[in-house]
Amino acid sequence: MRIGFIGLGGMGTAMARNLVAAGHTVLVWNRSPGPVAELAAAGAVSASIEEAFATGTVLSMLADDRAVTERLLDPAALAAAPAGALHVNMATISTALAERAAREYAERGLRYLAAPVFGRTEAAAAGNLTIVTAGEPAAIAEVQPLFDVLGRRTWTVGEVPAHANLVKILGNYLVACSIEAMAEATTVIEAGGLDPALFIEVLTDNLFPGPVFAGYGSMIGKRSYEPVNFRLPLGFKDVGLALSAGQERNVPLPFGGVLRDAFIEALAHGQGEQDWAAVAETARRRAGLA
Amino acid sequence: MRIGFIGLGGMGTAMARNLVAAGHTVLVWNRSPGPVAELAAAGAVSASIEEAFATGTVLSMLADDRAVTERLLDPAALAAAPAGALHVNMATISTALAERAAREYAERGLRYLAAPVFGRTEAAAAGNLTIVTAGEPAAIAEVQPLFDVLGRRTWTVGEVPAHANLVKILGNYLVACSIEAMAEATTVIEAGGLDPALFIEVLTDNLFPGPVFAGYGSMIGKRSYEPVNFRLPLGFKDVGLALSAGQERNVPLPFGGVLRDAFIEALAHGQGEQDWAAVAETARRRAGLA
Amino acid sequence: MRIGFIGLGGMGTAMARNLVAAGHTVLVWNRSPGPVAELAAAGAVSASIEEAFATGTVLSMLADDRAVTERLLDPAALAAAPAGALHVNMATISTALAERAAREYAERGLRYLAAPVFGRTEAAAAGNLTIVTAGEPAAIAEVQPLFDVLGRRTWTVGEVPAHANLVKILGNYLVACSIEAMAEATTVIEAGGLDPALFIEVLTDNLFPGPVFAGYGSMIGKRSYEPVNFRLPLGFKDVGLALSAGQERNVPLPFGGVLRDAFIEALAHGQGEQDWAAVAETARRRAGLA
Amino acid sequence: MRIGFIGLGGMGTAMARNLVAAGHTVLVWNRSPGPVAELAAAGAVSASIEEAFATGTVLSMLADDRAVTERLLDPAALAAAPAGALHVNMATISTALAERAAREYAERGLRYLAAPVFGRTEAAAAGNLTIVTAGEPAAIAEVQPLFDVLGRRTWTVGEVPAHANLVKILGNYLVACSIEAMAEATTVIEAGGLDPALFIEVLTDNLFPGPVFAGYGSMIGKRSYEPVNFRLPLGFKDVGLALSAGQERNVPLPFGGVLRDAFIEALAHGQGEQDWAAVAETARRRAGLA
The missing domain is CATH 1.10.1040.10 (N-(1-d-carboxylethyl)-l-norvaline Dehydrogenase; domain 2)
Structure with a gap:
């Protein structure tokens, strides 16, 4: 698949690297350039947030509510997404923000999944995360192959994204x-x-x-x-x-x-x-x- | 071995039964007679506390500090024990009482081990307890065969009985x-x-x-x-x-x-x-x- | 004095009424019109926030951080204030907001005092509040006659407004x-x-x-x-x-x-x-x- | 009155001294002799616990449950008390011990009041304690003149001594x-x-x-x-x-x-x-x- 990946901290870097290794085309963005260069050397494509959203399937692993609000609810980024584009937010954020994100994405005709993970960086590097996801079943089915690369097991806890958070x-x-x-x-x-x-x-x-x-x-x-x-x-x-x-x-x-x-x-x-x-x-x- | 066993609640009953089944001669005492009859039917010997102590090796599984103080620090019971007799207290009691018991037994020329257990009644019935013991190494070695009947594993945490508690x-x-x-x-x-x-x-x-x-x-x-x-x-x-x-x-x-x-x-x-x-x-x- | 008063809840209404009764010209604003009409009947002047700020001396008694942020850090309101205008914030707000307010007022050449009060509505009605203020001494001196109308005693706890909060x-x-x-x-x-x-x-x-x-x-x-x-x-x-x-x-x-x-x-x-x-x-x- | 007073810590000393100064004959006992000598110099009479109880009216101010149990529930002391003797326990003890004391005194035909106090040693010295008492009204009336010497006010909270505690x-x-x-x-x-x-x-x-x-x-x-x-x-x-x-x-x-x-x-x-x-x-x- 051709996908975007936003946020290359310790966890995100390990996850994006696995997606690249599994043969996906991964357009990566990060606030600081170091991790981007590292991923690019491993085969990823350096991109802007808009370019990442333009792929139609974006995974993200940002630090906290503030970063998610700034990057993923940014009108410019959302405007770059094609109709029906899917964003999979894997960060640990508040349920209040997850509810707001789901609402704003729906209003714009975009799709939103929550898919936070259990496991530290070693588990991420080993593709051994436990993924907890919630959202529209069809959307989950669409990215299940990506989850299978990232984790040992995916738990689906319903259709309300905030429930996964x-x-x-x-x-x-x-x-x-x-x-x-x-x-x-x-x-x-x-x-x-x-x-x-x-x-x-x-x-x-x-x-x-x-x-x-x-x-x-x-x-x-x-x-x-x-x-x-x-x-x-x-x-x-x-x-x-x-x-x-x-x-x-x-x-x-x-x-x-x-x-x-x-x-x-x-x-x-x-x-x-x-x-x-x-x-x-x-x-x-x-x-x-x- | 010929041993005494004091205290036939849910845990004690299951433990004593296993000791009988393993071929030991077990003199049992309990405050209420029901469990004694049940154990006797399984091959144990109904006894007084004094008779239990007279065997020289007594295991006990009483409910709390009060019961232990009344039964096991009772001068009459202790007087019935031969010199060097060993008491293995498997109950969950306070460290203060364990310290007092160790002291009083030593003063009377008797030996005292603490050997509380982890596990509920099913584990006791299955001989699957985790035993945590502390006390004189020679005494522990002496009753290790009994521990092997009762539990899946024995942890020795030193020579101070209260440490096991x-x-x-x-x-x-x-x-x-x-x-x-x-x-x-x-x-x-x-x-x-x-x-x-x-x-x-x-x-x-x-x-x-x-x-x-x-x-x-x-x-x-x-x-x-x-x-x-x-x-x-x-x-x-x-x-x-x-x-x-x-x-x-x-x-x-x-x-x-x-x-x-x-x-x-x-x-x-x-x-x-x-x-x-x-x-x-x-x-x-x-x-x-x- | 000719002053503005913003926020006519139970406390604010009682306080503004006392200021009117003491002979001051009080331009009052409130989100809902009922209390404004009540105060106007008592001799106050109904006003916009901008008109209140234009007096150069504004007291406010709003409900919480959100209300203070919306009303008193509103650029339009602040733009209406003459150079050196003084705002006395008597509400119970966070120290973080008090620090931000003091900073933003200073940047605009305006003056800011914190003057929260102890006492419930009966004390407010009786002019019997305990006022705790902090800020520039000259500014405090300027509004001390107003404090004397509102309260039984004014405590000054230094020059940093947030300290009063x-x-x-x-x-x-x-x-x-x-x-x-x-x-x-x-x-x-x-x-x-x-x-x-x-x-x-x-x-x-x-x-x-x-x-x-x-x-x-x-x-x-x-x-x-x-x-x-x-x-x-x-x-x-x-x-x-x-x-x-x-x-x-x-x-x-x-x-x-x-x-x-x-x-x-x-x-x-x-x-x-x-x-x-x-x-x-x-x-x-x-x-x-x- | 001729009374006994047991327990001459900081509080008890000040209280007993006031009773002596008010003209009462006070037989005092304390575990350590220093305070007894001090009180005797002030006009009190050094006594045994039994002699104190023999007066028929004993006030006590001991440190804690243990001291009260040892001294005031001591069979020898109680045996020295004449029928109907009244003991007023002014110490801060548990309600459990107060209940036990009231029961044991009643069984022996003795009377028991709880009368703990609020106030530190200065208040005790100034006869300015707040006394909270509970027990039989007639017994309270009997020692009210003593309470009036010791305290500024007596609160009666019913007939169950433990309630005062x-x-x-x-x-x-x-x-x-x-x-x-x-x-x-x-x-x-x-x-x-x-x-x-x-x-x-x-x-x-x-x-x-x-x-x-x-x-x-x-x-x-x-x-x-x-x-x-x-x-x-x-x-x-x-x-x-x-x-x-x-x-x-x-x-x-x-x-x-x-x-x-x-x-x-x-x-x-x-x-x-x-x-x-x-x-x-x-x-x-x-x-x-x-």
Whole structure:
């Protein structure tokens, strides 16, 4: 297929590269030129956002609501899209923005899918993402071959695009809650004179297998938060998305309030460049161990 | 081996039955006679606590600190134990009581191991528990053949018995935190018009496999909390053990405060006979969905 | 003085009326015409925002950040103001907006004061407000005669306008915390079989005198939340302002997280038209008393 | 009157001294001899607990549940009391212990009043306490002359002694909540570049007058926590009494969970000898200001 791809951060770069490798013609755009050159060397085509939209099928992986609003709801970009063009937004954005995007695209005779992903950059590079999508079934069928390149599995959660974002936001909320729970538990373990890494090993052996507990647990148990895969302020942004999603639906989120404070405290202590798992240090600091 | 086994609740009954089936001579005691008769029919020997202790090797699985204090620190029972007798306490008790028990046993020339377990009654019946033990290595070696009957794996976390209880208490804390996190997340999902069971299916497919998220998640996603495997007040008791373990080591546990309130609220709404996973209904009630 | 007054809600109407009564010529504007007619009958002059700004001295009392942004940062309005015109913003707005307003006014050669107030509509009607102002001393001196009409006392907290908003926001935060604290305490009292109104009477007799504890305490103790002086969603907005003020300065606010959830839960239970003191019902509901 | 007085800490000493000065014959007992000698020099009579009880009217002011259980439920002491003797327990104890004491006294034909007090040592010295009592009206009438010496006002909250303790416990809860609320608010103020002491001055001028906000607020605003009037671990104990009172009546206390963590964190940072108002430093520490 001939497609556009907008947003070449760590995730987007790995994803676009896989699409190129699978034989697709990929017109890529990014705010800064470095990643574009890198992708072009791998066979992609450097393009403007308008050119990307002109292909009729655009995937995007931008950083946040602000970037999505600026780039993908830009009237000039949308004007460049042929009638019925399909945009697949794979970023983690608010459900409010997803609802607005779906509405504005429909008003212009364009089609919009939400398809956020679970998985970090290694999973993206390995074509091993979990994709959660929602929207018009025909549109999903159209890009399923692209999803098959990018991910290990695609979950369709209905026809309302914002619902896919809701699943992604609350999924990340579960991850953040798991990090905080392990932080608190390992701090008691450490204060009690036991090795937190051993505790994590026992718990992930059977009760809590899987990448979240084993992966973040290992980082927390060893207090080793390198390499930085997902910066702490981005994690804080995602906690904010969950709190907003709850607030808009009148759902109190008491764990979310605790998470909010833990992230703010980490930022107050200069942890803004660390991986979000390092928010676990907040629990140690409060216990006088840091 | 000829051993004593004290405490025949759901867990203890399944465990003692497996020990009998493995060919051991098991002298069983329980506060109420029903389970004793049941075990005797399966080949166990009905006994007094003193007779159980007189075997020199006693396993116990009692309900809580109070029961352990009454039965296992009872001077008459301890007086019946031969010098060097070994008691293996497999219950979930406080670290404070474990420390006291270890001290009192040592003063009397007796030996004490902590060996709490992870797993519910099905796991106990299948000999599939995860056993976490701590204490004198020679004593552990002595009862390892019994542990091999009862569990799939034994983790040794050092020579201080209370450390095994600490692992168990904080492990249960992670379970309780996971239940609350899923409760909050699925409530937003439900309020957003999506199926919570689908959300749980997506999340446990890859990020959160394993018995806690899949098992409790399924109950929460479907709002189906039967059969009652672990009553809500027992879960509340375990949250209290974690809060105490934190307090005694000067570790704040903000998620623990949230859990405490969620359980109290569930009890205030008459959920005392339900499975502890049903504490998830608190989140729905707060959102006006219940 | 000849002045403009923008925003005739309950507070603004009472304030503008006092300024008219004190002999000032007051050009009033409001989004809906009813209050304008009422004020005109009392001697005020109906005007456009531009006419109000043309007086060179404008006081405003608008509902929230959005209204302030639309009306008072409107280029047309600002263009109508003579050089050096002074705007006194008495609304409860975010410090971020106060900072932006001060900057934009300065860029246009206009002057900006923040002067939020403590006190409800009765205090406004009685000219009994507590005014907290910040900004250029000469500008404050210029409008001090107006403040003397409106309030019992003016506190000047420096030359940075946003600082006055910070005092107001955190002051309201103390009020919201006091309401929640009384709600929790009286719920235990009620569950314990004692009369909450008597408890409030004992506590406000000596330890907690003053309008917040006596006033809101009386409402909570008697569970009588009429008349509605300050609607619950406005209180929720103010809690949000405090949380944002904390977040922007890296200050965790754990009580704020609790308040946020209590207000959301009240909204989920249909309390959106009640006085914000009625958020106290959340505590009773959680305890199974409602 | 000829009475016994048990417990000569800071509060008890001041109270007993006033009773002596008012012309009563006061038989005093204390665990350590220093305060007894001091009181004897002032005209009191050194006595055993039994002798104190033998007077038929005993007031007590002990530290906590443990001390009350050891001294005032001691069979030997109770045996020394003549039939119908009256014990007035003025300490801050749990409602559970108050209920047990009332029951045990009644079983022995003795009478029991709860009469906890609000006020610190200066108020005790000045005979300016606020006394909250509950119990049999005739018994209250009997000791009202003593209350009139000790306090500025006596509140009677019914005939169930534990109810007076409930009022005291929840009253202290309101104080603790006020301290935390001021701690959070002043931390935002400080982080925003304003003087916390000025903020407190504005807020206590009108909205929050009275000893709690003005007194503790001044300490917090100036970060000056001397002299130590009420040690931080005692404040933590009182927060625990409120949490227990809530738990026993199925009342969630979310602010209480926050308080619990703030006190634990203060203890983890070595603040155990400071005044409980210094728990405010926790908020500053979390914001990276300490």
